[in-house]
Every structure is written in C-alpha cells, then in structure tokens.
Amino acid sequence: MSGRELKAVYVISVAAELAGMHPQTLRIYERRGLVRPERTEGGNRRYSDADIELLRRISELTDQGLNLEGIRRVMVLENENARLRAELDQAREIALHAIRHAEESGARPGGDLVPLKQAMAVYRRAPSNPDRD
Structure with missing residues (x-):
C-alpha cells in the first residue's frame, strides 16, 4: 500500500x-x-x-x-490467505533463482539437480535367529 x-x-x-x-x-x-x-x-x-x-x-x-462474527472470521482467513500467497510467491522466486544459478554454473539439465521427492527404501538385515541356523 x-x-x-x-x-x-x-x-x-x-x-x-x-x-x-x-x-x-x-x-x-x-x-x-x-x-x-x-x-x-x-x-x-x-x-x-x-x-x-x-x-x-x-x-x-x-x-x-454474514453476521459480524462471520465477517471477522472471513477477514482473518483472507489475511492468512494473503500472507500464505506472499510466502509461496517468495518461495517460488527463491526456487527459480536457485535453478537459474545452477544452470548458469554449468549444471546439466536433469543431471545435477535431484528432485526433492524421491522414494527411498531402507533395507535392513533381519536379526539372525539361532534356532533357524
């Protein structure tokens, strides 16, 4: 404003x-x-x-x-929504900047950047059972 x-x-x-x-x-x-x-x-x-x-x-x-309490609640939610949208916009800008920086520094597309969400499986050897051996 x-x-x-x-x-x-x-x-x-x-x-x-x-x-x-x-x-x-x-x-x-x-x-x-x-x-x-x-x-x-x-x-x-x-x-x-x-x-x-x-x-x-x-x-x-x-x-x-809406009654006055409903209006108050709507306004609280609208303010929270605006705050979260601004936060998301900032996070997107940071991510785009990081991608540009990685590309400018010679990162190979799809080669050096790793997706944040990757499935990871952890395998553990089951404890040995002396009765089975």
Whole structure:
C-alpha cells in the first residue's frame, strides 16, 4: 500500500460517507474489532484509505448475509490467505533463482539437480535367529 492509503486523514463522518454507511455503524465495527481507526491526541477517530476499503469489504460481506462474527472470521482467513500467497510467491522466486544459478554454473539439465521427492527404501538385515541356523 502507498503511504496515502495508510495515512489516517478522514473524520468519522467523511469515512462513513465514503464507505456508504452510518457513522454509528463504524463505531460498532470498531467496538467489535473489525476496524481500528487511528486516534488524534484529542481522541478523535481518523480513517485511512485502507480503512475505507476494509469498511467496503465488510459491507459486501454483510450484504451476503454474514453476521459480524462471520465477517471477522472471513477477514482473518483472507489475511492468512494473503500472507500464505506472499510466502509461496517468495518461495517460488527463491526456487527459480536457485535453478537459474545452477544452470548458469554449468549444471546439466536433469543431471545435477535431484528432485526433492524421491522414494527411498531402507533395507535392513533381519536379526539372525539361532534356532533357524
């Protein structure tokens, strides 16, 4: 997000209008922990562009029939999903970099690189049985 999206500049009445809801609804969402506006030294709420987008997402979910607890859970899962996707993208980038590096250093395609998943069988000699010998 850009700095503008994170800068809390909107008072509650403007934020409510931008999000298409009543200011009291924003207070309820704050009490329920769905949105956390910044506060001025005097204690007044200030909302950012990111907060407005979050309020719009909450509105979408309420329009789909979710209650506030359901919305909270959906938002937790959406955040976790975004985090995991970013982690996966990073892991893919690291893997691609490693492959490029291996290819540039003269690795033979399919010869020097070993798949991570290979079946491995361990054979152990059964303990000898003195009665059978």
